[in-house]
Amino acid sequence: MKFDLANNTAVALSYKPAVTSAAANGTGVDLAGYSSATLVAFIGAEGDTLSSSVFFEISLEHSDDNSTFTDVEQADITNGTIAAGGIWLKIDGTGTAGTSGNPDSTGTVTQVGYVGGKRYIRGVIAKTGTHSTGTPIGLLVVKGDAIHTSDNTITAHNV
Numbered sequence: 001m002k003f004d005l006a007n008n009t010a011v012a013l014s015y016k017p018a019v020t021s022a023a024a025n026g027t028g029v030d031l032a033g034y035s036s037a038t039l040v041a042f043i044g045a046e047g048d049t050l051s052s053s054v055f056f057e058i059s060l061e062h063s064d065d066n067s068t069f070t071d072v073e074q075a076d077i078t079n080g081t082i083a084a085g086g087i088w089l090k091i092d093g094t095g096t097a098g099t100s101g102n103p104d105s106t107g108t109v110t111q112v113g114y115v116g117g118k119r120y121i122r123g124v125i126a127k128t129g130t131h132s133t134g135t136p137i138g139l140l141v142v143k144g145d146a147i148h149t150s151d152n153t154i155t156a157h158n159v
Helices: none
Strands: 010-020 034-043 055-063 087-091 108-114 120-128 135-146
Touching: 010 034, 010 120, 034 087, 034 120, 055 108, 055 135, 087 108, 120 135
Parallel strands: none
Antiparallel strands: 010 135, 034 108, 034 135, 055 087, 055 120
């Protein structure tokens, strides 16, 4: 039996898209019933001029209990590089407009895969400098590789 993509994935918000001018912890997302995940960052057009002194950093944390979170390490992710503090994305206005580091006026979407062994993950937003206007940021978790029963029946996975 073949499964379509909708029966092998589910989505959940870690950080509701909003104009952001402060640091924030996303909500932990339960990965029970799935064997992989992707954290997707939606970055809107920058409201403040981003630079080396005014920027956001997005990190990925994981937890066994949805209470005590720790930074992921390089071995826990795919499709990216983890810096100290679990940081995988720096939004500082550098690079080509519309790329992950430079949302400019067009915005951008970027992602990092999670293959670590913890049950919960969340995105974390850190800010440096004065963000008076804010920048739209949202963090979405796509849970993948749904675990199906041995007879290949579909197990409902509610978000």
